[in-house]
Amino acid sequence: MLLCSALFLAGCAMGPTPAPEPSIDLSLQTRALSSAALFGAPRIFRPQRSNAQIAQDILELGFRLESGREIAQFSRFEGAVTLSLHGQVPPLGIVETDRLIARLQREAGLNIGRINGQGQIAVEFVPRAELRRAVPNAACFVLPNITSWDEFRANPRAPALDWTRVVRRDRALVIVPADSTVQDMRDCLHEEIAQALGPLNDLFRIGETVWNDDNFQTVLTGFDMLVLRVWNDPALQPGMTREQVADRLPTLLARHNPAGANTTAPLDPVPTPTAWTRAIEGALGAPSRRTSFRYAQRALAIALDQRWQDERLAFSLFLSARFAPPEDGAQALDAMILAARIYGLRPGTQVHRAHVHLHLGAQALASGQHDLVLQLTDTAMTAARQTENGALLASLMLLRAQSLEQLDQRGAADTLRRDSVPYALYGFGSQQAAENRRAEIQALARRN
Incomplete structure (x- = not known):
């Protein structure tokens, strides 16, 4: 330099x-290539942080919302999770979703699959203009306890949409722009579906994650897949406190990321x-x-x-x-x-x-x-x-x-x-x- x-x-x-x-x-999406056709098999960077740091990261990602509000209890889906696509699904919407699901299965060990009916996670594609009229500052987002855009529009301030009240996740709605670039659509699928399945916060201090509002990372990383694997481990249960999760993270990370035990970098402030x-x-x-x-x-x-x-x-x-x-x-x-x-x-x-x-x-x-x-x-x-x-x-x-x-x-x-x-x-x-x-x-x- x-x-x-x-x-x-x-x-x-x-x-x-x-x-x-x-x-x-x-119509250009019919001419654009998919992520798989352009980039081939995923070549992710493996997590490079120490397990001690990742434990700290998981707690901060998982027990606080982006707004700064604290989350009192651990929450997630239990058992197999189904996902469905709705709305104005763009030409490559199914292809990109299925590629993501395959990665979640292979890299995070999740039991998730796409169905044609109504899934527990409903991904609805909405025109950008309509999305921005309803939520001006969001390119895409995820909400609990509903499964359609109409349901959200009917009562956008419903108490059930408050993530801090959720203990066991049963339903979630992911809103994605229907008329964006293929890359923007894919990015939204990765981050919002991952948040439906894992922690909800974004942290500027972690570079190797899509859960960061600097938007440099655009697809799920090795760090993200590790966090999702730990988040969905049977040793953790919905309703656990932050302290209970903290007690179990060292053992879980030692099992899922043994290489992280050899990293001794100081913890981020x-x-x-x-x-x-x-x-x-x-x-x-x-x-x-x-x-x-x-x-x-x-x-x-x-x-x-x-x-x-x-x-x-x-x-x-x-x-x-x-x-x-x-x-x-x-x-x-x-x-x-x-x-x-x-x-x-x-x-x-x-x-x-x-x-x-x-x-x-x-x-x-x-x-x-x-x-x-x-x-x-x-x-x-x-x-x-x-x-x-x-x-x-x-x-x-x-x-x-x-x-x-x-x-x-x-x-x-x-x-x-x-x-x-x-x-x-x-x-x-x-x-x-x-x-x-x-x-x-x-x-x-x-x-x-």
């Missing part, structure tokens, strides 16, 4: 982001201050880049004050750099390089570093450092492919192709652009969105 010190960010935008909001043409979370949410949801930058700077100040050295500090640095104004280009570069360095030291964060490398690669392209672009995209593409992130992979391939063209390797550049098309359709949802990404990258090259 020392080579990046020559980059000059002043006057440059932070480069393309991994997943633009496209205008979705649902917890919990995360509410002020930091609100600052991150403000940065991600602000109406202007300037406001996002102010929020990101606030989050970074809190992270530094807390003396964190984990994903929370890296994400604060990443957002501060991404939203920095042109006059702060040098500081933004330093923040990006430090974020990459921290992610490189944290377990299971290869895809996080790939996102940072995408931004650094965009700046390298804009400053004519094409050999550096090739270096940055090389390892980043491997991580994007392994984590099945089509939008990120297509962006990296187009970035790399542009530098190859600038180096007069036009044949290799054309081949790479052609190879990126199926990943772009899968990740961006339309040919136009993919072409817009290519145009953004070509504009960066013209700045040099």
Whole structure:
């Protein structure tokens, strides 16, 4: 990363982001390939955290909601679980669901299967506009004790929808957008079905999980499958307290993850201050880049004050750099390089570093450092492919192709652009969105 010190960010935008909001043409899903066709057999990263840390993670994931409310008792489904699909099921909805179910069976040891009738977990596909009218800030979500969108709309504040009151899970409703990209649909299936079967919280401090609102991980990881296996072990029972679960976790993790006993890394500090979370949410949801930058700077100040050295500090640095104004280009570069360095030291964060490398690669392209672009995209593409992130992979391939063209390797550049098309359709949802990404990258090259 020392080579990046020559980059000059002043006057440059932070480069393309991994997943633009496209205008979705649902018919393109008939042309898009499935995850299995694009990426082949899953190649997950095995859990790299210590069992002591994972025990702490499970307790924080399982006994608190994202809102911060405490959950007093352990809850889950008992016995075999059935799942069904409803609503406007998109062309690849069944294929992606069945692939996920097969992974849950094989990697987490769950007794779950899809049926054509009414399953205990009902997955309903709802148009995005309708979903956002009802729940403006949610791309997808899971609720207990109901099995249809109409049932939710009839009484969205019903006491039965309160997860803190649930002891034994009998029914759950997963809401997924019907007209999103294949990648967005798949991501929602992974996270929301996993939450129906396991813990309900998201934690910014854990990089190797989909239960993290930074959204870097897009499919269930080895960490996630281990947590689901432990969560559904017969040694745990619905109604247990946090203390009772804590007493049994060391034995369960020793059995399900013996390699974790040999990891002696120090435990991450917890919990995360509410002020930091609100600052991150403000940065991600602000109406202007300037406001996002102010929020990101606030989050970074809190992270530094807390003396964190984990994903929370890296994400604060990443957002501060991404939203920095042109006059702060040098500081933004330093923040990006430090974020990459921290992610490189944290377990299971290869895809996080790939996102940072995408931004650094965009700046390298804009400053004519094409050999550096090739270096940055090389390892980043491997991580994007392994984590099945089509939008990120297509962006990296187009970035790399542009530098190859600038180096007069036009044949290799054309081949790479052609190879990126199926990943772009899968990740961006339309040919136009993919072409817009290519145009953004070509504009960066013209700045040099």
